[in-house]
Amino acid sequence: MRDFDEFNITQAVVDRFGDTPDPRLKAVMTSLVWHVHDFIRDVDLSFDEWRSGVDVLTRTGHPCHDTRQEFILLSATLGVSILVDAINHRMPEGATETTVLGPFYVEEAPISELGADISGGLDGEPLFVSGWVRSADGAPLAGATVDVWHADEDGHYDIQQLDALGGLAGRAQFKTDAEGRFHFWSITPTPYPIPEDGPVGEMLKATARHPNRPAHVHFMIAAPGQETLITHVFADGSPWLDSDAVFGVKNSLVVPFVPCPAGEAPDGRRMGRTYNRLAYDFGLKPQRPAA
Amino acid sequence: MRDFDEFNITQAVVDRFGDTPDPRLKAVMTSLVWHVHDFIRDVDLSFDEWRSGVDVLTRTGHPCHDTRQEFILLSATLGVSILVDAINHRMPEGATETTVLGPFYVEEAPISELGADISGGLDGEPLFVSGWVRSADGAPLAGATVDVWHADEDGHYDIQQLDALGGLAGRAQFKTDAEGRFHFWSITPTPYPIPEDGPVGEMLKATARHPNRPAHVHFMIAAPGQETLITHVFADGSPWLDSDAVFGVKNSLVVPFVPCPAGEAPDGRRMGRTYNRLAYDFGLKPQRPAA
Numbered sequence: 001m002r003d004f005d006e007f008n009i010t011q012a013v014v015d016r017f018g019d020t021p022d023p024r025l026k027a028v029m030t031s032l033v034w035h036v037h038d039f040i041r042d043v044d045l046s047f048d049e050w051r052s053g054v055d056v057l058t059r060t061g062h063p064c065h066d067t068r069q070e071f072i073l074l075s076a077t078l079g080v081s082i083l084v085d086a087i088n089h090r091m092p093e094g095a096t097e098t099t100v101l102g103p104f105y106v107e108e109a110p111i112s113e114l115g116a117d118i119s120g121g122l123d124g125e126p127l128f129v130s131g132w133v134r135s136a137d138g139a140p141l142a143g144a145t146v147d148v149w150h151a152d153e154d155g156h157y158d159i160q161q162l163d164a165l166g167g168l169a170g171r172a173q174f175k176t177d178a179e180g181r182f183h184f185w186s187i188t189p190t191p192y193p194i195p196e197d198g199p200v201g202e203m204l205k206a207t208a209r210h211p212n213r214p215a216h217v218h219f220m221i222a223a224p225g226q227e228t229l230i231t232h233v234f235a236d237g238s239p240w241l242d243s244d245a246v247f248g249v250k251n252s253l254v255v256p257f258v259p260c261p262a263g264e265a266p267d268g269r270r271m272g273r274t275y276n277r278l279a280y281d282f283g284l285k286p287q288r289p290a291a
Numbered sequence: 292m293r294d295f296d297e298f299n300i301t302q303a304v305v306d307r308f309g310d311t312p313d314p315r316l317k318a319v320m321t322s323l324v325w326h327v328h329d330f331i332r333d334v335d336l337s338f339d340e341w342r343s344g345v346d347v348l349t350r351t352g353h354p355c356h357d358t359r360q361e362f363i364l365l366s367a368t369l370g371v372s373i374l375v376d377a378i379n380h381r382m383p384e385g386a387t388e389t390t391v392l393g394p395f396y397v398e399e400a401p402i403s404e405l406g407a408d409i410s411g412g413l414d415g416e417p418l419f420v421s422g423w424v425r426s427a428d429g430a431p432l433a434g435a436t437v438d439v440w441h442a443d444e445d446g447h448y449d450i451q452q453l454d455a456l457g458g459l460a461g462r463a464q465f466k467t468d469a470e471g472r473f474h475f476w477s478i479t480p481t482p483y484p485i486p487e488d489g490p491v492g493e494m495l496k497a498t499a500r501h502p503n504r505p506a507h508v509h510f511m512i513a514a515p516g517q518e519t520l521i522t523h524v525f526a527d528g529s530p531w532l533d534s535d536a537v538f539g540v541k542n543s544l545v546v547p548f549v550p551c552p553a554g555e556a557p558d559g560r561r562m563g564r565t566y567n568r569l570a571y572d573f574g575l576k577p578q579r580p581a582a
Contacts, residue, residue, distance in 0.1 A: 013370035019499035035330035061352010079304035
């Protein structure tokens, strides 16, 4: 076929995907083509705007490497990440709500002993974190993997300052004990702006949007037979809870980071200064049987 | 606002763009968010599929540099480029039809004298190209810039083999003479597959689509007061005219590349071997007055 115009091109492209062997891929490509074409027709996209779009996507791809993921930022700031999260995690009673993964997750973080201090040179007020991991029906999950990561008091993650730190910090994996419990020490994260030096920052500036996220600690919790939980716990009272730049806040994930006086901490440690305490109990959702 | 779900997130993201100073940018972002979210809801995108999408976009961004533009390939193979072209170039009588820019255009190609041989070391059967450039009402356009580029007999462009060639070839800019005419020599391009070693190639393979384009010469023609024309001239009889991988073929752009015997060529050159002749007359569209 030749002489495609703005009216017949979409069906022609969809037809071209007609021999796709994988039916799911065919369905996704078909829907993608219709929605992208409808967007272009809807806004009557100009040639210069198309070139700008190619340029933005190209520049979004360039800064992506092991410790920077600009496309995840773009997805997050367009509400795409939380929408995908919502679609995929309709929650049963007893299961902790999920939220976005974010661009600062690192696979295979170091494994630490329960009670360890993982602050690793990050500055900030000490934070004692503890919790239980249970299945949705309330049974404790022993040996569950609790992967945590968070920013420092300046709002930066370890992988944004690896040269200065000399390694990972504010990040570790723990195994829950026989009762499904975990605890560790770190420093208290603060609210922070997402990275603004790339195309996503340009987009936020051009659209008069602020880049800030409320203070939070990331958790990824995995246990056999359970769906892996990806979530944050947010600090109650933090600024930006009601206008998180990536739309990630859920009320059930907001708890006080409780200020505690110097003295004996819950794990028996003698603290010579004030610290904060974060306690959260997580419920995992049973894994869906394989299709 | 907190606790976004799959039903309220889209309006919330659109509201976040409410203070965008530029009304056009606001309209484009609003439409983009609605269409992208509708796509995700439509296919019930899984978390793993979202991660694959981020990975594909990232890997599409990585190979983009001065001589490789994978996002333009993606746009072309999804029919986006020809749709943008169709929307922006509704043609008056007398104006040449447009088609996609493609990823192999180079800004500021060398300027050559009329009659020059621009093959510059590319192998292939000689090709004599000539034509007129006129305004849509038929007036010859003297001094118009005729920017041309094409593949070699193996289907490769100069910028895909710069190391071997040592410079640009099969590519030049000419100025039309006082009667709006131009002519030059080069070699005859052949059909070719678009680059298949990146994510676009993976997409074509996974969807059982062929990557081929029919033989063509690219033209970009500019003259004061006229809209710049971006088009190809295709070789009649070439394979893939009816299934161009980028949907670019229009019947009005297909002409014979006429085989000619050895002997005196139209410009007086003595040819010791057979060659082909491409003749095409271009009509430019008047520039729209600035808004």
